[in-house]
Amino acid sequence: MDRLNVKEQEHLTQVLEAKQLKEYLNMYSTLTQNCFSDCVQDFTSSKLSNKESECIAKCADKFLKHSERVGQRFAEFNAKYMGQ
Structure with missing residues (x-):
């Protein structure tokens, strides 16, 4: 996000917040x-x-609990994948 200007950062933040809300409601x-x-x-x-x-x-x-565990496993997988 360092390469984005302030307006782009704000837009990206809004998009991410909207996505999080949609996922929560789903x-x-x-x-x-x-x-x-x-x-x-x-x-x-x-x-x-x-x-x-x-x-x-x-x-x-x-x-x-299941959703939390799936999220944890995804984070573990993502960290492992990104670490390679």
Whole structure:
């Protein structure tokens, strides 16, 4: 980024921030869809049952841990690849 002028740096920063937001929203959407379809079974009540709430909490925790681990592995791979 040292070779970019201030305007180009600002534009690049905006593009990266927009991309990060899009990725976050995509991850949130995927999490919501997966956990809802896996855990919510009873549509006769407007509230979640205890079983559904527990399932969603476990599902979300598992999804986030998985996403974090994938990110770590990608960073490790990238560091190894860039180091060669």
